Amino acid sequence: MSDLIPIIVAKYNYWLYIVLMMIGLYAMIAKNNLIKKLVGMNIFQTSIILFYVSMGCKRGGAGIPIIQHGPDAGHHVIDLANYVNPLPHVLMLTAIVVSVSTFGVAVALAIRIYQRYKTLEEDEILARLRSK
């Protein structure tokens, strides 16, 4: 047990994201309502976004990845420890907007399903599909 605590303390952020991701996965598998499934999908995406952003983090006073520069741009020694890793931020910046757009498409599909079957509950939709 005493060996486990330092492991958890060093990496508890990953544990939190995995718990969050599993909550989203469980909602996608087990929930009956289609909108609740979509909410689960969004929780899943959020956990991945948090995971990426935390990968870019650097301990010890690293700031945002905007290079501090004087009037003569480009002739500085850049200390890498002062700036967090920009790459995960770039990837997640686009991922957030894309997730909003794909969520829009998913809600559009849910609206079409509702217009046709008058319900968003998965078991009722399946019952109606079988009875035809």
Added chain:
Amino acid sequence: MKTAGLIIVILAGAILLYATQDFPPWGAPDSPASTHVSPRYLQKSMEETAVPNVVTSVLADYRGFDTMFETSVIFCAGIGCFALLRIFRKKPEDRYYRHIATEITLHIKGGRIPEKSSEFERIDALWTPYDLIIKTVCRILVPFIQLFALYVIAHGHHSPGGGFQGGVILGASMILIAISYNMRTAIARISEKTDNLLMATGVFIYAGIGTLCLILGANFLDYSGLSTILFSGPIMARSHGIFGVEIGVGITVMAVMISIYNNLASEGKQDEGL
């Protein structure tokens, strides 16, 4: 289904938790993610693109090809929402009109669409009286929100910001009009046709700048090729090229956000809703 789901989730979670043993400690400066390509970006961004915000330079220059297709994905999502939901009705349906002076509501079933008049205004079926405070505050706030959005797009080189963020704020300002007034007011500002054209225009600007580089003799999306028409050195040309690309991204994101909102909130009728 619930127990099966729970078993799958617990199994997957346990495997992932086991895998975290091999992860680097949180915030380690020498983690693999921070040692391969990211030092190159941080050290060379100012030198090669004259953009202090490394996120912007990586987004639009080093990984410009990736971002172009991300923009295309957003464009496709907007078109997908349109294709799924949009309904074009030929026959007129029930409409409600309100006499402004006496506040009498008329319900018109079918028939011809009445002409526009100053005495009557069209209202939604689930109309509630306008709240004066919300209407006034939104009308005052919207120009400032749009100004801030333009600042976020234009100042993305030096501060946190860029096309994606600014585009979303611009789209949100139009959605605010649609919520605080009604959807017809928002559509009168940016019509559906304009909006759909803007969606395509943004992607066209992005791909067009890339093709322009190709025509001027550089690689696709290598903005240093633009230096001959921008009358500047290759490094400043990269900076300006990034700016042009960010404008394209901003236009697409704004138009797609408005289009998705309009189609979702009105179930594709683009007539009344929320």
